[in-house]
Structures are given as C-alpha cells and as structure tokens.
Amino acid sequence: MRIARRPFVAPRLKPRTRRRETVLLILVAIILTVGSVSLSATERVAAGQPILLVPADPRALAVYLGLLGAVHVAQIVAGRRTDQILLPAVGLLGGIGLLLMERLPQGLVSQDFGGTTLGLGQLQLAWLSIALVVIGVLAVAVRSDAWLRLYKYTWAAAGIGLLVLTVLFGVDVNGERLSLRIGPVSGQPSELLKVILVVFLAGYLSENRRLLVEEDTRVGPLRLPPLPYLAPMLAMLAMALGVVVIQHDLGAALLFFAVFLLLLYVATGRLSAVAIGLVLFIIGAAVLYRLVPTVQERVDIWLNPFADPTGAGYQIVQALHAFARGGIVGTGLGAGLPLIGGQLPIPAVETDFPFAALGEELGLAGILAILGLYFVVIERGLRIAAAAPDEFRAILAAGLSLVIGVQAFIIAAGNLKLIPLTGITLPFISYGGSSLLANAIVVGLLLAVSDRGAEAPPANS
Amino acid sequence: MDPTLATLWILRLLFLALIYAFLFGVVRVLIRDLRSASREGTVGLGRLVVVASPGDDPGVGAVFELDALTTIGRDVNNTVVVEDPFASAEHCVLSYRGRAWYVEDRLSTNGTFVNATLVDGTAALGFGDELQVGEVRFRLERGRSR
Numbered sequence: 001m002r003i004a005r006r007p008f009v010a011p012r013l014k015p016r017t018r019r020r021e022t023v024l025l026i027l028v029a030i031i032l033t034v035g036s037v038s039l040s041a042t043e044r045v046a047a048g049q050p051i052l053l054v055p056a057d058p059r060a061l062a063v064y065l066g067l068l069g070a071v072h073v074a075q076i077v078a079g080r081r082t083d084q085i086l087l088p089a090v091g092l093l094g095g096i097g098l099l100l101m102e103r104l105p106q107g108l109v110s111q112d113f114g115g116t117t118l119g120l121g122q123l124q125l126a127w128l129s130i131a132l133v134v135i136g137v138l139a140v141a142v143r144s145d146a147w148l149r150l151y152k153y154t155w156a157a158a159g160i161g162l163l164v165l166t167v168l169f170g171v172d173v174n175g176e177r178l179s180l181r182i183g184p185v186s187g188q189p190s191e192l193l194k195v196i197l198v199v200f201l202a203g204y205l206s207e208n209r210r211l212l213v214e215e216d217t218r219v220g221p222l223r224l225p226p227l228p229y230l231a232p233m234l235a236m237l238a239m240a241l242g243v244v245v246i247q248h249d250l251g252a253a254l255l256f257f258a259v260f261l262l263l264l265y266v267a268t269g270r271l272s273a274v275a276i277g278l279v280l281f282i283i284g285a286a287v288l289y290r291l292v293p294t295v296q297e298r299v300d301i302w303l304n305p306f307a308d309p310t311g312a313g314y315q316i317v318q319a320l321h322a323f324a325r326g327g328i329v330g331t332g333l334g335a336g337l338p339l340i341g342g343q344l345p346i347p348a349v350e351t352d353f354p355f356a357a358l359g360e361e362l363g364l365a366g367i368l369a370i371l372g373l374y375f376v377v378i379e380r381g382l383r384i385a386a387a388a389p390d391e392f393r394a395i396l397a398a399g400l401s402l403v404i405g406v407q408a409f410i411i412a413a414g415n416l417k418l419i420p421l422t423g424i425t426l427p428f429i430s431y432g433g434s435s436l437l438a439n440a441i442v443v444g445l446l447l448a449v450s451d452r453g454a455e456a457p458p459a460n461s
Numbered sequence: 462m463d464p465t466l467a468t469l470w471i472l473r474l475l476f477l478a479l480i481y482a483f484l485f486g487v488v489r490v491l492i493r494d495l496r497s498a499s500r501e502g503t504v505g506l507g508r509l510v511v512v513a514s515p516g517d518d519p520g521v522g523a524v525f526e527l528d529a530l531t532t533i534g535r536d537v538n539n540t541v542v543v544e545d546p547f548a549s550a551e552h553c554v555l556s557y558r559g560r561a562w563y564v565e566d567r568l569s570t571n572g573t574f575v576n577a578t579l580v581d582g583t584a585a586l587g588f589g590d591e592l593q594v595g596e597v598r599f600r601l602e603r604g605r606s607r
Contacts, residue, residue: 023486027486028483031479034476038469038475038476042469050465051465085490209587210561213561332472333476362476366477369477376487394603
C-alpha cells in the first residue's frame, strides 16, 4: 500500500468550511432564481405568450451566482475566518439590483464595445462581476492594514487631488460636473472619496482619540472638544465638502458630513461634538439655501412637489405615484412602471430612483425587506468593530458600514420625500460602475478587517 | 381563478416570502451571535501581549488579561511578574480610569517606557501602544470576549 503523499498545494493553505455562508448563499441563489422566473413569467404574459418557468436571463443569473460562489470558495480554500453574513446579504442586494436592471428598458444606458452593444442589464452584470472580484481579492489578499493606517495623509491628498481633477477636467452630465473621464472609462470620484474619507478619519481619530477625549477647549462656561486637534480633520472635511458643494453634488456632501459626525461620536463618545456639528449643519444648510439655487430648488420641491407636477416636481411626483401603485405586496417584478408617452414614468430611475421602482414592483413588504438587508450590513459592521483588536480597525469597520447605511438612508428617504432629494446611488442596487466598485471596496475591506486570523496591528512608534 | 394569473401571484408572493425567509435566517444567526457574546461575559478591559522578552520569562506571545488595577514588576506578588534583571520589584501599575488606560511608574530604577518615551509619573496608554518594563516589551490590546 502506498502512503498517500501530500498533494501539491501551496504551503500554509488550510481550507476551512464556512457553513453559515454556504447555507445563506444557497438561499440567495434560490431567491434570485424565483425572482427571475417571476420576471420572465410576467413579461411573457404581458406579451401574450404562455408561461414558461425559466429564468428571465439564465446566463446572466448563472454568471452572477457563479461569481458569488467563487468568492465564497476562494475564502474557504484560503481558510479565511471572515464574517459569513456580509457576503450573502450584499449578494442578495446586488442580485435584486441586477433583476431590476434586466427588467428596465435596456436602451436606458448602452455602451458599444467593438461592435457589440451592451444594454443596461449586461452592463450592470459586468460591473457587478468586477465588484465581486474586488470583494474576493480584498477578502483573501488583505492580511495587514498597515498600507491603510500608515499613509492616511497620502490617501487624503489623493482623494482631494481626485476631486480637484474632476472640477478642472470633469465632464458635465445633467448640468452637474461629477464625472471624470480617462480614455473610454468615466467615473464619479466622489464615490471613491467616501472610502478614502473613512480611512483617513479612522487613522486620524484612532491616533488622537485620547487627546480628543481628555482635552477641552473652554469658552466661558462651555466645555468644547479640543479645537486644535480637530483642525486637520475639519480641514479635510471642509475641502471635501467645499469641492463637492461647488460641484453641486449635495448627496455626497450630506453623506460625508453625516459620516464625519457619526465617527467623531463613535471615537470619542462626546455628545457635545455631535451637537456642535448639528448646529454647524443647520447654519451651513441655511447659508447654502440662500446662496446656491440648486439647494433652494431641491428644498422647494421637497416642501411641495405638486406646485409644479409636470416640471420641477415631476420626478418626485412620479416616484410617489409609483410607491402608491405598489401597495403592500407590489405589482410583481416586470408588471409596474407603465410607460408614459413611450417613456418610463420616473427619469433617472436606474441610478437615483431604483428604490421607487422596487417600491412599486415589490411593494411595502419588498422595500421593508431591502431596508432590513441594509440594517444587517450595518449590524455586521458594528459587530466587527466591537470585536476588532485595536481602535483603527474598530473605527474603520464602523465607518465603512455606516457609510453604506447612511447612503442607503439618504437616497431611500429622498425617494420617499422624507428629506429633500439628493442624487446619490442606492448601494449595490443602483446602476453605475463607480458606485458598485466603491461599495465593493467597502465590503472587501470590512471582510478583511473581520478576519480573526489577520496580522496583529503594528505597534505605534 | 385563471391559472396563469394564479401562477404569477404564487411566484410574486414566493419571491417576497423567500426574501423574508433569508432575513429571518440572518436575524436568527445575529441574535444567537449576540447572545453568545453576552453569555461569555463582558469583554475584558484589555490585554497585554508580550512582544519582546530577552530572558524569555514571560515568553514572547504570552497574553495577560488585565484587571482594572494591574501591577507589573519582578516581585512575585505582582499581577504580571516580569523575570528581567532590568525590572524593579515594584515597577509600574496599569489602571483603567474612566474609559482609558494609564500607566504609573512606581519609581522604578530603570524607568517605564511608553512607545520608547520615558514615563514621568503617570502617562495615558492607548490600545496598540507599546509598554516597556526592563527589557520586556508589551503591547496593549483591546480585550476579547473571554
């Protein structure tokens, strides 16, 4: 009898099962298949054909689920002890987004690649695939966070540089200069900037936490946080906000400010800092309302969209109608969004209003479940933060998950006319390469930080 | 009822029901996870990990869970005993006050160092900082659930 030799494998590769993730991912595959079948059945009935119980676009579904599985298997093979809930939750959100993009008219967005024209669904699939690869690579390859924590000012400079480049050389889309075009690829740097901002804040706050907690600036009877130590952060924030406001990207400005305040509270536990931030926010909002016409317009639409239902208020009025048509369980995937004059009722539905589209087709039940999925992402992030071995990783994990949660809240609430509408994307669901890539980096970093076998934090010296 | 419409209804409701099944499954895992975390008792206040130790007592990699008041020195009555010729019998005290760690030098002969800076009296100590007693270097880490 021959003694079994060790098969030829790379050294130190210890596969480790991930049972929870496996079970949840199988459930995700079933859900997306059922959703896809439901979509194709609805479309066939609308076209007067008999129902066939097949997925709407089996190849796209197979590619997406295959890649999701590949990220799962890569982590098993590499023996990573990362969080097992995050990937299925994000995978389900991305899959629902994919179904929505397949269901919308494919001509909304199209791009030519050497003769073949890719429609909305195919482009979204391509971006989702790249996003999943990014998640997988970060989750498996990142074993140390030194490259993030040691170069925080470099990251901050890179982020600001990116924004300045956009202001100088950006391309105008819908009157807002948000996109940077390099060759055939264009992207929105503010999506990437949110990740950079969190990395910088985590680095700065973890280094100066004790100073921020213990020192005070006394103004009369008030005990305020130590202003000198806040200055670098405030400068970074002011630059980011300033450029963003010049670009009229109000959603990003709101997101940056909210995440800044939340992280300041997470790191220091000082409610006074948050209170000052809120006061500054109110003053800033009032000033912007006076000075910037866009802000004024957005707030006026928010207060009364029915003042001009066919003009300025058209988008939000149509979104409200869509929510109303959806009711409790929705019209079903593929059955909503009746065309008005050959066009979709809501302009920019694929980037800014996917929440309204899902509200119509999946109903209140559906969007509550989707909000639930975002809460799961936040919970995991905060749990990873609570279990992190040091402050940098704790603040980083909290910030990364809050950035997704706050962004989802801002755009969902904007769609519902709960707050003035600001054009940012719904994470993992909206169409858009920059958004999907930036959020993939966020999830990949969260997974890497959650790894209990990761390298110990470097010593401060 | 028209079988076509019935099929559509079933598919739609099945899709929603499955999403909720997923959420239910996830929430059950989360609750179990939180319960086990709370059953394990409160997370420790912090821990000292030995980074360098020429005399190998304590050895590199040894972990000391910290109490709110932890004494370090060569004397056997200390919470953390450091068998190092350059450490004093009663070398220093770590204390957890408010929500931060402090180290107080107990007039040790060779001094206590935080991140290679000599401690004069008392100094604050953050997670990730390095503490040197004699020739033994520790790193302060956040406590894990025991």
